[in-house]
Amino acid sequence: MFALVDANNMYVSCERVFQPRLCGRPVVVLSSNDGACIARSNEAKDLGVKMAQPWFQVRHLERSAGLLAVSANFELYGDMSSRMMAVVARFAPRQEVYSIDESFLDFDGVRGDLVGIGRDLRATVLMETGLPTSVGFGPTKTLAKLANHIAKTADRKPGSYPGHLSQVCNLVTLSEADRLKAFAATEVGNVWGVGRKIGARLVEGGVRTVLDLVRCDVATLRRQFSVVLEKTVLELRGTSCLSMDEAPAAKQQILVSRSFGKAVTDVAGIVEAVSEFASRAAESLRLQEGAAGAINVFFTTSPFRQNDRQHSPSVTVPLIRPTSDSRHLVGAAVAAVHRLFRPGFNYVKAGVMLVDLQPAGQRQGKLDLFSVVSDAAGERPERDRSALMATMDELNRRFGRSSVHIGSASTSAHDTDERSWATRQERRSPRFTTRWDEMPMVRA
Numbered sequence: 001m002f003a004l005v006d007a008n009n010m011y012v013s014c015e016r017v018f019q020p021r022l023c024g025r026p027v028v029v030l031s032s033n034d035g036a037c038i039a040r041s042n043e044a045k046d047l048g049v050k051m052a053q054p055w056f057q058v059r060h061l062e063r064s065a066g067l068l069a070v071s072a073n074f075e076l077y078g079d080m081s082s083r084m085m086a087v088v089a090r091f092a093p094r095q096e097v098y099s100i101d102e103s104f105l106d107f108d109g110v111r112g113d114l115v116g117i118g119r120d121l122r123a124t125v126l127m128e129t130g131l132p133t134s135v136g137f138g139p140t141k142t143l144a145k146l147a148n149h150i151a152k153t154a155d156r157k158p159g160s161y162p163g164h165l166s167q168v169c170n171l172v173t174l175s176e177a178d179r180l181k182a183f184a185a186t187e188v189g190n191v192w193g194v195g196r197k198i199g200a201r202l203v204e205g206g207v208r209t210v211l212d213l214v215r216c217d218v219a220t221l222r223r224q225f226s227v228v229l230e231k232t233v234l235e236l237r238g239t240s241c242l243s244m245d246e247a248p249a250a251k252q253q254i255l256v257s258r259s260f261g262k263a264v265t266d267v268a269g270i271v272e273a274v275s276e277f278a279s280r281a282a283e284s285l286r287l288q289e290g291a292a293g294a295i296n297v298f299f300t301t302s303p304f305r306q307n308d309r310q311h312s313p314s315v316t317v318p319l320i321r322p323t324s325d326s327r328h329l330v331g332a333a334v335a336a337v338h339r340l341f342r343p344g345f346n347y348v349k350a351g352v353m354l355v356d357l358q359p360a361g362q363r364q365g366k367l368d369l370f371s372v373v374s375d376a377a378g379e380r381p382e383r384d385r386s387a388l389m390a391t392m393d394e395l396n397r398r399f400g401r402s403s404v405h406i407g408s409a410s411t412s413a414h415d416t417d418e419r420s421w422a423t424r425q426e427r428r429s430p431r432f433t434t435r436w437d438e439m440p441m442v443r444a
């Protein structure tokens with residue numbers, strides 16, 4: 001049995017925890033350089049603001065509808081994410097962090113009222129972090145994802161699904177008839193693993209809802225689409241094909257993490273692992289022609305080694321400007337490790353997550369002409385390294401992974417932080433939870 005726990009409108013919710021003036025009003029979070037809406041409150045969704053819609057297209061709603069916009073604050077979101085994940089992890093024997101605001105829990109062998117546990121989990125996360133979440137339970141990961149979608153939608157749009165499925169939904173406890181009704185009420189594009197392209201092709205072929213999809217012949221789907229879609233349908237029918245730590249890639253971030261063969265106790269070991277993960281993440285990023293605005297780095301001890309002291313640091317570092325350059329990404333990751341590492345712990349797992357992803361093309365604006373990077377030699381104009389990166393990727397493809405890699409890193413945490421002015425973030429909120437001088441003030 002799996003659960004998927006997902007924060008509702010994560011970035012907006014993080015902002016609201018510290019700025020009550022944003023509650024109950026339409027709010028959007030803008031990407032770095034304040035170009036596009038990357039998160040929307042329910043009220044903003046109701047105004048018709050679309051995901052990734054350019055800010056200039058909706059700006060008029062500031063006056064006409066009271067729309068509020070804030071600049072993305074990934075340092076805050078990353079920290080809130082680790083707090084939320086730590087609370088969620090207490091509720092099941094195993095957790096798989098899937099994205100900045102989603103994690104799967106493995107409830108195998110757990111008895112009792114799962115919906116009750118889900119409500120308790122939800123209330124605890126809300127109390128300890130201020131973040132509202134939705135919880136979906138299902139016998140497969142794809143069904144847990146679907147249950148989560150139902151829980152969230154039932155909460156946001158009363159009438160879309162039966163009210164008792166709102167916030168926490170367990171598909172297993174539904175009667176067969178109710179389950180089919182829920183399947184029939186869900187568009188096929190909302191299924192995990194069905195992308196926009198495949199979704200459109202399915203609809204063209206008359207497969208509009210989840211119910212239509214589960215009734216398809218899997219052999220035909222495999223022939224006309226892919227093995228992946230076949231697996232998805234099997235999962236929707238209750239046959240588990242994806243175990244923990246096995247999942248299609250999330251769309252809005254790139255996560256590379258791994259458990260170590262044996263515990264790592266020295267900073268050099270963590271640096272080595274994190275450098276490799278950052279390089280690999282950068283490679284995937286370039287493959288999808290994207291750029292990242294921030295990088296999250298984490299490493300952790302094992303909660304199962306109960307005699308060990310526990311330490312699970314995590315930090316999200318905003319980059320000078322969005323990049324897919326391995327040197328910058330590895331540099332920022334390594335600097336973060338040095339900032340977080342403490343001796344005396346047995347670390348068993350590390351990872352790197354690239355967030356605030358955007359198309360690489362967007363970077364070629366006016367800003368690029370004047371932008372500079374700092375290195376040991378001081379400031380100098382940034383040279384275009386895309387040819388170098390392409391060559392590196394080609395060599396690694398031909399001669400095997402990591403044939404060519406980044407040997408040293410020049411970006412320090414100090415640089416990336418102090419110089420974040422290079423990214424336009426006129427409306428960024430304070431980094432409430434990670435900076436002493438930006439802590440919230442209470443006047444009594």
Ligand SMILES: [Mg+2]
Pocket residue numbers: 006007008009010101
């Ligand atoms: Mg979410």
